Amino acid sequence: MRPRDDQRARGRERADAADAIAEGVRGAGPSEIPGRLCHVAVELLPVNGASVSLHSDGMPVQLGASSAQAAYVTEIQATLGDGPCQSAAERGEPVLACDLTAGRDVGRWPVFAQLATEAGIRAVYSMPLGNDTVCVGTLDLYRDAPGELTADEVRTARMVAGVMTVALMALPRGEEYGSGSGVRDEDRWLSGLATDHDEVYQATGMIMAQLGVGADEALARLRAHAFSHSSTALDVARDVVSHRIRFDQD
Structure with a gap:
């Protein structure tokens, strides 16, 4: 494919992904958006499940998931305090664990890898939520077979994560809950979700x-x-x- 044709194809893919995202959240209330976007991610990418978590005081706070399996594997990471989502949140960049059954990824998170594979998950792709200076959480994508994402698929995953970030930042913040309660702003922000x-x-x-x-x-x-x-x-x-x-x- 010639460079110009390749650019056009990528442009169409981005437009299709944007249309799917817009349709997926159409009519959703603020608290429904994280779960809806998880389902959109599963439709757009070669994954079996997705979840979204905010990271508060070192504890991933799960806001939504596409399936019980995705929710459970996210809870495993929260329980261990270890896994791709923790690494992505700490580094502020995507962490692609392409094979939890052997090799480098098993060495990075041995306990998580064992528990995840027992739960039927063989690969995890974690996308940070935030910007270049602040990571507020992760979009975690799960697959039941080892394998890499293509460059285009990573771009699509990051697009979904970007929309997720904007949606979460648009949710009511602490000042809308009033003051004097003694509860931190970030905790009030999470309370409804x-x-x-x-x-x-x-x-x-x-x-x-x-x-x-x-x-x-x-x-x-x-x-x-x-x-x-x-x-x-x-x-x-x-x-x-x-x-x-x-x-x-x-």
């Missing part, structure tokens, strides 16, 4: 009080308990909040 993960923050506070430790240590204890009991951080948090688990009695 990730109500399940409010329990993680509440449980972290309870563990802090039970053990007399700081927030980082409390979150690490919660994650360690979840991992050692083959559970997720969110499930353990619910047990803590409901007083089924106390960390000062372990």
